[in-house]
Amino acid sequence: xxxKRTIAGAIFFSIVAxxxxxxxxxxxxxxxxxxxxxxxxxxxxxxGEVGADNSVTGVVFDYRGFDTLGEATVLFTAVAGxxxxxxxxxx
Amino acid sequence: MSGGxxxxxxxxxxxxxxxxxxxGLYIIAHGHLTPxxxxxxxxxxxxxxxxxxxxxxxIWTMGKIKEKHLSILESLGAIAFIGLAFLGLIFxxxxxxxFLIGEGLIFDNPALGLSDIYTAGIIPLMNFAVGLKVIAGLxxxxxxxxxxxxxxxxxxx
Numbered sequence: 540x541x542x543k544r545t546i547a548g549a550i551f552f553s554i555v556a557x558x559x560x561x562x563x564x565x566x567x568x569x570x571x572x573x574x575x576x577x578x579x580x581x582x583x584x585x586x587g588e589v590g591a592d593n594s595v596t597g598v599v600f601d602y603r604g605f606d607t608l609g610e611a612t613v614l615f616t617a618v619a620g621x622x623x624x625x626x627x628x629x630x
Numbered sequence: 631m632s633g634g635x636x637x638x639x640x641x642x643x644x645x646x647x648x649x650x651x652x653x654g655l656y657i658i659a660h661g662h663l664t665p666x667x668x669x670x671x672x673x674x675x676x677x678x679x680x681x682x683x684x685x686x687x688x689i690w691t692m693g694k695i696k697e698k699h700l701s702i703l704e705s706l707g708a709i710a711f712i713g714l715a716f717l718g719l720i721f722x723x724x725x726x727x728x729f730l731i732g733e734g735l736i737f738d739n740p741a742l743g744l745s746d747i748y749t750a751g752i753i754p755l756m757n758f759a760v761g762l763k764v765i766a767g768l769x770x771x772x773x774x775x776x777x778x779x780x781x782x783x784x785x786x787x
Contacts, residue, residue, distance in 0.1 A: 604726030
């Protein structure tokens, strides 16, 4: 006898699995990536707009600064969690 | 572990620690020119600090620097990073705007080749902020874990 939680979880996970499979099928084909407009724009203009010779850093810290902010937040949360977790063991 | 390892390991760590430090700071400072940046260089420097921690033991290292101070350093890095982003909001009307480009203050040269470090606006400053954050954060994690396990071993004996 399956409980309501199990049924709801099974439905939710099947929806997520179908979503993941379709999104995996809809990405670029493996082995021959085709250029998008965004790639060509960054290759052409990142040196002039950002001023950084390293285009990857230009993308990470300028075009996608929010992503870097999220990474920094993840690291901050990890450090806070570890320090909080191991605080009681010292005494 | 509490007293550290042998004299050979300590000597070799003393010799190689400045080299690791210089290499990591080089990666951070040249983040806008060569592959790498704040995260990667910070990880290198934190690895060197972890080497010192393993060689000298966690109690000695905890006597030299507390994890409170590392936590303060990490928060300072985070505040500098977000503060630079908000300065972009103030001076350039967009969050994460590279407001130093075209202003003629600092880091304002046009990108010409791989040799000019004086370019890219706020990106070197952001690299330093993120590097400080990663150094302090990773070293705090390693230090706290090592110290906690050392105490636990001493209690069980």
